[in-house]
Amino acid sequence: DQQVKQNSPSLSVQEGRISILNCDYTNSMFDYFLWYKKYPAEGPTFLISISSIKDKNEDGRFTVFLNKSAKHLSLHIVPSQPGDSAVYFCVGQGAQKLVFGQGTRLTINP
Amino acid sequence: DTGVSQDPRHKITKRGQNVTFRCDPISEHNRLYWYRQTLGQGPEFLTYFQNEAQLEKSRLLSDRFSAERPKGSFSTLEIQRTEQGDSAMYLCASSLGPGERSGELFFGEGSRLTVL
Numbered sequence: 001d002q003q004v005k006q007n008s009p010s011l012s013v014q015e016g017r018i019s020i021l022n023c024d025y026t027n028s029m030f031d032y033f034l035w036y037k038k039y040p041a042e043g044p045t046f047l048i049s050i051s052s053i054k055d056k057n058e059d060g061r062f063t064v065f066l067n068k069s070a071k072h073l074s075l076h077i078v079p080s081q082p083g084d085s086a087v088y089f090c091v092g093q094g095a096q097k098l099v100f101g102q103g104t105r106l107t108i109n110p
Numbered sequence: 111d112t113g114v115s116q117d118p119r120h121k122i123t124k125r126g127q128n129v130t131f132r133c134d135p136i137s138e139h140n141r142l143y144w145y146r147q148t149l150g151q152g153p154e155f156l157t158y159f160q161n162e163a164q165l166e167k168s169r170l171l172s173d174r175f176s177a178e179r180p181k182g183s184f185s186t187l188e189i190q191r192t193e194q195g196d197s198a199m200y201l202c203a204s205s206l207g208p209g210e211r212s213g214e215l216f217f218g219e220g221s222r223l224t225v226l
Contacts, residue, residue, distance in 0.1 A: 004152075009150075034214075041219065042219055043114070043201055043203070043217030043218050043219050043220055044153065044201075044217050045217070046214045046215070046216075049214070089152050089153075091152075095166075096158065096165070096166065097143070097155045097158060097166065098153075098155065098215065099155070100145075100152030100153045100154070101152050102150065102151055102152050103150075103151075103152050
């Protein structure tokens with residue numbers, strides 16, 4: 001069963017605009033939700049997290065929103081920069097391990 | 111210590127052969143995780159260690175797979191009698207353990223396995 005779903009395999013955004021990546025989940029037991037970023041030939045790196053008891057967390061250009069009633073979270077990147085081009089994974093954390101979505105490939109166009 | 115290191119980065123083997131991957135975590139990290147990633151999918155949890163104790167194994171970890179962390183430092187993942195379906199990227203990650211900022215695992219660059 002796919003506990004964390006990212007339904008958009010790819011997203012293309014113009015430099016300077018807002019990038020919005022979406023994620024849905026089915027497991028209500030996750031304690032935290034996270035976003036990881038992955039460049040080619042590198043391992044995933046942690047980007048930002050949010051506790052399941054919060055609805056928003058902001059860190060510089062990155063903001064994560066959590067809507068528990070809809071079991072939906074999103075990552076906003078504004079303004080988008082060319083270096084943001086990567087694969088982004090939505091992740092649920094519970095029971096000491098991480099559950100990853102399939103990933104969304106974000107491409108920032110100059 | 112610059113991060114999690116994995117060796118080899120790429121392994122090509124014939125079906126039926128055994129392979130072993132090594133992971134060296136960040137030195138002060140107590141927890142070590144193994145994940146597997148196939149094309150177009152996110153990483154899937156395989157197993158994790160708290161120091162030398164293996165605390166959980168996924169159903170994905172068949173009896174052909176074995177992981178060890180003998181002294182609570184580096185870890186090995188061995189796959190016996192490899193099958194073509196084992197072809198994937200094997201990712202190792204580490205974290206401080208209880209009390210760290212939840213969910214922040216530090217991943218290595220991965221070991222890519224190709225089974226012919």
